[in-house]
Amino acid sequence: MREINIALLGFGTVGRGVAEVIRRNSKIIEDQIDCKLRITHVLVRNTEKYRDLDILKDVVVTDDFNCVIDAAPEIIIEVMGGIHPAKEYIFEALNHRINVVSANKDLVALFGPEIMHTATENKVNFSCEASVAGGIPILKPLHDSLAANQIESIIGIVNGTTNFILSDMDDSGVSYSDALRVAQKKGYAEADPTNDVCGYDAARKLAILASIGFRANVTFDDVLVEGIEKISQKDIQYASEMNYTIKLLAVAMRQENGIALNVYPAFVPRSHPLASVKGSYNAIYVTGNIVEDVMFYGRGAGSLPTASAVMGDVISTAKHILNHSTGTEMMLTETKRIPFYSSLKLKNAYYFRLLVDDMTGVLSQIAAAYADNNISIREVVQKSRIEDAAELMIITEETPRENIIHVEKALQVLPCMRQVANIIRVMDDGKR
Amino acid sequence: MREINIALLGFGTVGRGVAEVIRRNSKIIEDQIDCKLRITHVLVRNTEKYRDLDILKDVVVTDDFNCVIDAAPEIIIEVMGGIHPAKEYIFEALNHRINVVSANKDLVALFGPEIMHTATENKVNFSCEASVAGGIPILKPLHDSLAANQIESIIGIVNGTTNFILSDMDDSGVSYSDALRVAQKKGYAEADPTNDVCGYDAARKLAILASIGFRANVTFDDVLVEGIEKISQKDIQYASEMNYTIKLLAVAMRQENGIALNVYPAFVPRSHPLASVKGSYNAIYVTGNIVEDVMFYGRGAGSLPTASAVMGDVISTAKHILNHSTGTEMMLTETKRIPFYSSLKLKNAYYFRLLVDDMTGVLSQIAAAYADNNISIREVVQKSRIEDAAELMIITEETPRENIIHVEKALQVLPCMRQVANIIRVMDDGKR
Ligand SMILES: NC(=O)c1ccc[n+]([C@@H]2O[C@H](COP(=O)([O-])OP(=O)(O)OC[C@H]3O[C@@H](n4cnc5c(N)ncnc54)[C@H](OP(=O)(O)O)[C@@H]3O)[C@@H](O)[C@H]2O)c1
Ligand SMILES: NC(=O)c1ccc[n+]([C@@H]2O[C@H](COP(=O)([O-])OP(=O)(O)OC[C@H]3O[C@@H](n4cnc5c(N)ncnc54)[C@H](OP(=O)(O)O)[C@@H]3O)[C@@H](O)[C@H]2O)c1
Numbered sequence: 108m109r110e111i112n113i114a115l116l117g118f119g120t121v122g123r124g125v126a127e128v129i130r131r132n133s134k135i136i137e138d139q140i141d142c143k144l145r146i147t148h149v150l151v152r153n154t155e156k157y158r159d160l161d162i163l164k165d166v167v168v169t170d171d172f173n174c175v176i177d178a179a180p181e182i183i184i185e186v187m188g189g190i191h192p193a194k195e196y197i198f199e200a201l202n203h204r205i206n207v208v209s210a211n212k213d214l215v216a217l218f219g220p221e222i223m224h225t226a227t228e229n230k231v232n233f234s235c236e237a238s239v240a241g242g243i244p245i246l247k248p249l250h251d252s253l254a255a256n257q258i259e260s261i262i263g264i265v266n267g268t269t270n271f272i273l274s275d276m277d278d279s280g281v282s283y284s285d286a287l288r289v290a291q292k293k294g295y296a297e298a299d300p301t302n303d304v305c306g307y308d309a310a311r312k313l314a315i316l317a318s319i320g321f322r323a324n325v326t327f328d329d330v331l332v333e334g335i336e337k338i339s340q341k342d343i344q345y346a347s348e349m350n351y352t353i354k355l356l357a358v359a360m361r362q363e364n365g366i367a368l369n370v371y372p373a374f375v376p377r378s379h380p381l382a383s384v385k386g387s388y389n390a391i392y393v394t395g396n397i398v399e400d401v402m403f404y405g406r407g408a409g410s411l412p413t414a415s416a417v418m419g420d421v422i423s424t425a426k427h428i429l430n431h432s433t434g435t436e437m438m439l440t441e442t443k444r445i446p447f448y449s450s451l452k453l454k455n456a457y458y459f460r461l462l463v464d465d466m467t468g469v470l471s472q473i474a475a476a477y478a479d480n481n482i483s484i485r486e487v488v489q490k491s492r493i494e495d496a497a498e499l500m501i502i503t504e505e506t507p508r509e510n511i512i513h514v515e516k517a518l519q520v521l522p523c524m525r526q527v528a529n530i531i532r533v534m535d536d537g538k539r
Numbered sequence: 540m541r542e543i544n545i546a547l548l549g550f551g552t553v554g555r556g557v558a559e560v561i562r563r564n565s566k567i568i569e570d571q572i573d574c575k576l577r578i579t580h581v582l583v584r585n586t587e588k589y590r591d592l593d594i595l596k597d598v599v600v601t602d603d604f605n606c607v608i609d610a611a612p613e614i615i616i617e618v619m620g621g622i623h624p625a626k627e628y629i630f631e632a633l634n635h636r637i638n639v640v641s642a643n644k645d646l647v648a649l650f651g652p653e654i655m656h657t658a659t660e661n662k663v664n665f666s667c668e669a670s671v672a673g674g675i676p677i678l679k680p681l682h683d684s685l686a687a688n689q690i691e692s693i694i695g696i697v698n699g700t701t702n703f704i705l706s707d708m709d710d711s712g713v714s715y716s717d718a719l720r721v722a723q724k725k726g727y728a729e730a731d732p733t734n735d736v737c738g739y740d741a742a743r744k745l746a747i748l749a750s751i752g753f754r755a756n757v758t759f760d761d762v763l764v765e766g767i768e769k770i771s772q773k774d775i776q777y778a779s780e781m782n783y784t785i786k787l788l789a790v791a792m793r794q795e796n797g798i799a800l801n802v803y804p805a806f807v808p809r810s811h812p813l814a815s816v817k818g819s820y821n822a823i824y825v826t827g828n829i830v831e832d833v834m835f836y837g838r839g840a841g842s843l844p845t846a847s848a849v850m851g852d853v854i855s856t857a858k859h860i861l862n863h864s865t866g867t868e869m870m871l872t873e874t875k876r877i878p879f880y881s882s883l884k885l886k887n888a889y890y891f892r893l894l895v896d897d898m899t900g901v902l903s904q905i906a907a908a909y910a911d912n913n914i915s916i917r918e919v920v921q922k923s924r925i926e927d928a929a930e931l932m933i934i935t936e937e938t939p940r941e942n943i944i945h946v947e948k949a950l951q952v953l954p955c956m957r958q959v960a961n962i963i964r965v966m967d968d969g970k971r
Contacts (some may be wrong), residue, residue, distance in 0.1 A: 128829050131828070132687055175954055242676035242829075242830040244684030247679075254850070255567075256567075257564055305663035322570065324566075326825065383810070383815050396564070399841075401836060403833070405834065406830065409831075412831060415829040417688055419686050419687055423686070
C-alpha cells in the first residue's frame with residue numbers, strides 16, 4: 108500500500124491527539140484513501156521529554172528542523188503554536204513543496220494570505236481548519252458550501268475559556284473570579300488568562316472567519332475588542348431574570364459601507380440557538396443572503412476534537428496528493444482590504460447597571476441624560492436598595508455606539524451617580 | 540471571461556431559487572471562480588407555464604431532454620424530483636460526461652452508489668448537498684471534515700413539516716390536526732402529508748446521511764419508521780412539564796455489531812441543542828469517536844436556502860472543471876452493505892400514557908406487567924381523573940424495544956386498561 112510520510116512540528120496537546128487518531132482510526136482512514144499515513148518525524152524543543160513515549164517509538168524525535176526538511180515528508184503538521192519560528196518553518200516547508208496543515212490561529216490571523224500565496228506558488232496545500240473552533244467544521248463549509256452567498260454576518264462563540272466561565276457563573280451562581288479559578292483548575296484557562304478573557308483569542312478567530320466569509324484580508328488589528336472581566340454575578344442574574352444569558356460574541360457584520368468587526372460580551376436571548384452553547388462548546392452562527400441562518404456547533408478545543416479537524420485537513424491533502432491536485436483548493440487567498448465600518452455607528456440595544464443615590468428626582472436626572480443623547484429607554488427597573496443607594500437597571504432601544512459613549516460620560520458626572528457599574532450590549536432576537 | 544453553460548431540469552421552487560441566486564449573486568460567484576455561470580436551457584413538462592418569466596428571457600425552455608443533451612452544457616442541475624425520468628436523465632447526462640448536481644433525495648436514497656459509480660467512470664462530478672437538510676452544509680462536512688472519525692451516531696431533525704407541526708403544538712397548544720392544517724396553509728405541508736408526517740421523507744435523508752457517515756450502502760428500506768400522527772397535545776404538555784419537547788428524530792446509531800436506523804418521535808430534553816431547533820429549521824447532531832459532538836443547524840428547505848446548497852455544489856464543480864479535476868472527489872461510492880442492528884434490541888427510556896379504570900389495585904396490576912417484562916419504572920404520575928377513568932403517565936428506565944412491545948401487549952389485555960394511548964421514546968441528556 109502507498110504510504111504518505113508525515114512530520115509533526117510540536118507534540119503537545121494537539122500533536123498527541125493527532126498521533127492518537129492516526130493510531131486509533133488507521134483502518135478507517137486507510138479505507139478512505141487506500142494509503143497509509145505514517146508519522147516519521149516529530150520536532151520539539153526538549154527531546155528528552157518525549158523520549159519514552161510509547162506512541163513515538165518508531166518516530167524520529169528531533170529538535171532540528173533541518174532534519175525534518177531533509178526527510179522530505181509529503182505533509183507537515185504544524186502544531187507548535189506561536190509566530191516564531193512556526194512562520195519560518197511553514198514558509199520553508201511550502202518552498203520545499205511540502206503540504207502543510209496548521210492549527211495556529213495566531214499565525215493564520217496575521218499571515219494567512221501570505222502563506223496561501225506561497226502555497227499556491229508551490230502547488231501545495233495549506234489548510235488550517237483547526238485554527239478556528241477546534242473540531243467544528245467551519246472554514247471549509249463557509250468557504251465552499253456557502254460560496255453562493257453574500258455573507259451578511261458571522262456571530263461566533265469561539266473561545267471555550269470565556270464560555271466556560273460565563274456558563275459556570277450562570278449555572279452555579281459563582282463570581283467571576285471563582286469561575287476563573289475553576290476554569291484554571293480544570294485546565295480550561297491558563298495561569299495568565301489575559302489572551303482569553305480580554306477577547307484577543309476570539310478576535311484572532313474572528314479575523315480568520317471574516318477573511319473567508321467576506322473574501323478579504325482581515326487581520327487581528329481590525330477587530331475592536333472588549334473582554335468579560337467586568338461581568339459580575341449581578342449582570343448574569345439580571346440577564347437571566349429577563350430570559351437572557353451573557354456570552355462573549357465575536358461579531359462580523361456587513362454594513363452599508365463596510366464590515367464591522369467586534370468582540371464583546373452581550374445579552375443573548377435564551378431562545379436563540381447561541382444561548383444553549385454551554386461550557387467549553389463553541390458555535391458559529393452565519394447569515395447569508397441566500398441560505399438565511401446556519402449554525403455550526405461543537406467542541407472548540409481539546410486534544411482529540413482539535414485533532415479531528417487537523418486530520419480532516421490531512422486526509423483531504425492526502426487525496427489531493429494521490430490525485431495530483433494539490434494547490435488547487437485554497438482559501439484565505441484574498442489580499443484585498445475592505446472598508447471597515449466604524450463601530451461608533453453600530454447600533455445595539457444596551458443594558459446599563461447604575462448605582463445611584465436613593466432619593467427623589469434621581470430618575471428624572473438620569474432620564475434626561477439619555478434623552479439629551481438621543482437614546483430611547485425600553486425599560487427601567489430598580490433592582491435593589493442598599494442603605495441610601497439604589498441599583499437601577501436600564502435597557503435602551505437600539506442606539507449607535509457613539510451615543511452610548513456620550514451618555515456614559517454624562518451619567519458619570521451626574522451628582523446622584525455613584526457608579527456606572529456596567530454597560531453591556533443586548534442582542535435582539537430579530538426575526539427568528 | 541470563460542463561461543460555463545448550465546441546464547436546469549425542473550424550474551419549480553428550487554429551480555427558480557437557483558436562477559435567482561445566479562442573477563443576484565453573479566458578481567460574488569464570478570469573483571471566486573473567475574468564470575461566468577450561464578443558464579442556457581431549462582427542461583419542464585409544460586413549457587407554456589414558463590413562457591413569460593422575465594428571468595428566463597434568454598433561456599431555451601423545452602420539454603425535450605434531447606435538446607438539453609444536444610446543447611452539451613458543462614453542468615446539469617436536476618431539480619425536477621421523482622424517480623422517473625430523473626434517474627434516466629441523470630445517467631444519460633453522466634454518460635455524456637456532463638457534471639450533475641441534484642437535490643433529489645428520493646433518487647439519491649435509492650441509487651446513490653450506482654449514480655456515483657457512473658459519474659466516476661465518466662470522470663465527472665455528481666453532488667447532492669441539497670438532498671439532505673436544504674441549505675445546511677452537512678454531506679460534505681460529514682464526508683470531508685469529519686473523515687478522521689468513526690461516526691458513532693447521527694441524530695437529525697431533517698423534516699421541516701413535522702418540526703413545524705410539533706413546534707406549533709408546543710408553542711401554541713393546538714391539536715395535531717389544527718397544526719397540520721396551519722402547516723398546509725403556510726405551504727409547509729402538502730395536501731397529502733403522508734410522506735412527511737409518517738417519517739418517510741426523514742428516512743430517505745437518514746439513508747443518505749448514514750451512507751456517508753458509516754461509509755456503506757444504506758437505503759430507505761433499511762430504516763424503520765414511525766411518524767408523528769399519534770402525538771397528541773396531551774403528550775406535548777406532559778413532555779413540557781418534565782422539561783422535554785417532542786421532536787421527530789432520524790437516528791443512525793452504531794451498535795456493537797451493526798448500525799440501527801430508525802425514525803421516530805421522541806422526548807428531547809430542553810437543554811439539548813436539538814430542542815431549540817424550531818419551526819421549519821433542521822439540524823443534524825453527529826457524534827464521532829474523535830470530535831465528540833458537532834451539530835449543523837439551519838433552513839432545511841425553501842427556494843433560496845435549498846438553492847444555496849445546490850449552488851455550493853455548482854461552484855465546487857465549476858472549480859473542478861476549471862482545474863480539470865472533475866470526478867476525483869466523490870462520496871456515496873460505497874456499495875458495501877453493513878449489518879443492521881435489530882431495532883428490537885435498541886435500548887431507550889420510554890414514556891407511556893395510559894387510560895385506566897380509576898379504582899384501587901390498578902397500579903399494582905400495571906406495575907406487575909412492567910416487572911414481568913423486565914422493565915424498571917422511573918416515574919409514575921397520575922395526570923387526570925375523568926369520571927371513573929384515570930390517566931397515568933409512566934416513564935421507564937432504558938429498556939430494549941422488544942420488551943416494550945411485549946409490555947404493550949400485556950397492558951392491552953389487562954382488565955383495568957381502557958387504552959394504551961401512546962408510547963414515545965425518551966432521549967436521555969447523556970453526558971452533556
Ligand atoms: N490545545 C487546543 O485545544 C488547541 C485548539 C485549537 C488550536 N490549537 C493550536 O494548536 C497549536 C498547538 O497547541 P497545543 O495546545 O498542542 O500546544 P502545547 O501543548 O503547548 O504544545 C506545543 C508543542 O510544540 C513544541 N514547540 C513549541 N515551540 C517549539 C519550537 N520553537 N521548536 C520546536 N518545538 C516547539 C513543544 O515542545 P516542547 O515541549 O519541547 O517545548 C510542544 O511539544 C497552537 O497553535 C494552538 O493555538 C490548540
Ligand atoms: N422545495 C424544497 O424546499 C426542496 C428542498 C430540498 C430538496 N428539494 C428537492 O428538489 C427537487 C425539486 O423540488 P421542487 O420543490 O423545486 O419541485 P417543484 O416545485 O414541484 O418543481 C418541479 C419542476 O420540475 C418540472 N418537472 C417535473 N417533472 C418533470 C418531467 N418529467 N419532465 C420535465 N420537467 C419536469 C416541473 O415542470 P412542470 O411545472 O412543467 O410540471 C417543475 O418545473 C425535488 O427532488 C425535491 O425533493 C426540494
